[in-house]
Amino acid sequence: MSTTPSPAPGAPGQLQRRLGVPDAVLIGLGSMIGAGIFASLAPAARAAGSGLLIGLALAAIVAYCNATSSARLAALYPASGGTYVYGRERLGAFWGYLAGWAFLIGKTASCAAMALTVGSYVWPGQAHAVAVAAVVALTALNYTGVQKSALLTRVIVTLVLAVLAAVVAASLTSGAADAARLDVGSDATFGGVLQAAGLLFFAFAGYARIATLGEEVRDPARTIPRAIPIALGITLLVYAAVAVCVLLVLGPAGLAAAGEPLTDAARAAGADWLVPGVRVGAAVAALGSLLALILGVSRTTLAMARDHHLPHALAAVHPKFMVPHRAELLVGAVVATAAAIGDLRGAIGFSSFGVLAYYAIANACAWTLTPAEGRPARIIPVVGLAGCLVLAFALPLASVLAGGAVLLAGAAAYALRRTAT
Template identity: 80%
Template sequence: MSKPSTTDGMPDELSRRLGVPDAVVVGLGSMIGAGIFAALAPAARSAGSGLLIGLALAGVVAYCNATSSARLAARYPASGGTYVYGRMRLGDFWGYLAGWGFVVGKTASCAAMALTAGSYVWPGQAHAVAVAAVVALTAVNYTGVQKSALLTRVAVAVVLAVLAAVVVAALTSSASDAARLDVGDDATFGGVLQAAGLLFFAFAGYARIATLGEEVRDPARTIPRAVPIALGITLAVYALVAAAVLTVLSPQELAEAAAPLSDAIRAAGADSLVPVVRVGAAVAALGSLLALLLGVSRTTLAMARDRHLPRVLAAVHPKFDVPHRAELAVGAVVAVVAATGDVRAAIGFSSFGVLVYYAVANASAWTLTAAEGRPSRIVPVAGFAGCLLLALALPLSSVIAGTAVSAAGATAYGVRRAVAGRTP
């Protein structure tokens, strides 16, 4: 049976090639990346000694989001993630809003990851390296999702090894002081919430498994298994790394660190490991970038199929079984942003867009029936409330920018519908 095609005769459906291990690796590659190397310092600046509480709160919200997303992905195993779920459960506008928030927010994430890699590989030419990384990884994704999953597996292994070295060096150092883990007077409720919102940036990768729903074998079984496994591993790794870093750096020292894990290694007296950490950070950023480009292109594909984006982007390559036009378009936009953008501003902006995306996911999961695999009611309720709370707790500049971009997307949707209604 032939695949459905676009108007120019090219297929627009993808092949199911990924099993549970590959899906878990894609999720890990999206989460265990540059976020842990970059997000600890701004989070510590917000939460002070309440950093670990903020991490735990981000993990709880991420768990609710992941559970809701996994149940929905098993029900609707198609590319697009919450864009598809929102349309099917809540209506066309809410699916569009989720897809818009995801594409815009994750485009900023892609640029942030590329710039992080550039700052570690060649600090003086970070923007040029970032653009080169985007071009190279777009080419990798273009040749097929299986190659991407294999490269992501290698990146995850390298990053986990580097993080393990950081943890061991910190915990065995004579500078280690467990008393630093105590919550002091510098931790405020608002600061902890803001830290959780910033740290959510480092968790928001499990959606990549759902957005690859059309390329996963037996999605009803694979996706609900892969999502919690990937999230659980990531939360454990982050908690261990954050606790280890706080045994050699005070919250104030961590807040001021330009490269938190490198500074932690120096404080632990293991200067010889600093180059290893730098390489690990670059590999982590590239691994995250690879998986992010993969996910954004799949949501772009889904939105193009429904004409919320140009229909030409819905084509699937007849040989490589990838949405090649969407991948090239996303890669081009990310390259432009990476050439001109700022990594720190991208984190807050990305978190806002992705939290909006997951708020729609939780609202969609609420509408599932028991026969459709609905999670416990408390999960989507807590997830929805948590997403809104963390989004509003982000730095004011991120909230304003995120709200403006969301409003622009909603306006574009309204204009498109109005024009379509007047077309004979």
């Protein structure tokens, strides 16, 4: 186990602790209650049919185990980097590196996908240009300090929750709602439910952002274990309500065929007036996800640069704004380039594979905790680790192959670097 210390509070290069429980919860909500709920329901329904709700429950169970393991570890190691730090400290340098690599690659793809989602809702004919503009604007916002990012996230979460509440209300009061459509699992297969759970997990993974901001949270031993389960619990309630209502209105087949599930549900419920609001909500939700994703990726980049797994120049912290400004600029440039040249919305499976690998390592780390270190019940990291591996390999084959190739490439780069030194 590594004994590499985190920077001492107030030391050069140390980020400032400015975020309390409400801000941490809102950053987690901004990451989870984002574009995933607008985009992931239809592909999950195509995989699982009426077993969609079972898939959602499985994804939530795995997410809960991951969140609990991450919360205990983040309280013990309140430094930027999340599972990169935990893996390094508990399992060794290679596993920390692999977790950081999986996070950076998977979440960079997610950033580009969220940016393109913004573009597709705001101006479909110029989706790439709008996506790049969104990345540039949010990178500039993050550059000026994490408190401004938390403030914007509060506004975004409020608006998105209002839109989702309106869709739920319109669906429940509509004559189109039919309880017979909730014949859960009647046309589902075991493999389809697992694949749906893996795809839906993409929408739950935002609680990692709270852990990766561990160096900027006040009283992390108290704040992080409280903020992560609160954010996850609120998100699960919202997702369950939306999924049930959309199924009631559209049915499994209608949901599977829907291009824009929530706008289609609003139309089917006779609430055409709500469609523009849903479109705005989807764009704003994607912006919220993009904002939090850039925060998390830049902090993991900072942590890996501190350990020289990435160029050490990226470990610089701005003397005025107290943010990893070089890491944020690099992440912004990479994401803007990806958003400009490709359509990455189909990368949900690839991103999910990387994130599930990341959390598998987090659960393995939590298994090594002692009772004095706040170890969770043994069943939690066991179920979390097994669940991550099962869902990862239940994803579409192309996603598994691409994700596995990227992880192997990262491992090879690590081995070459170790050989060279």
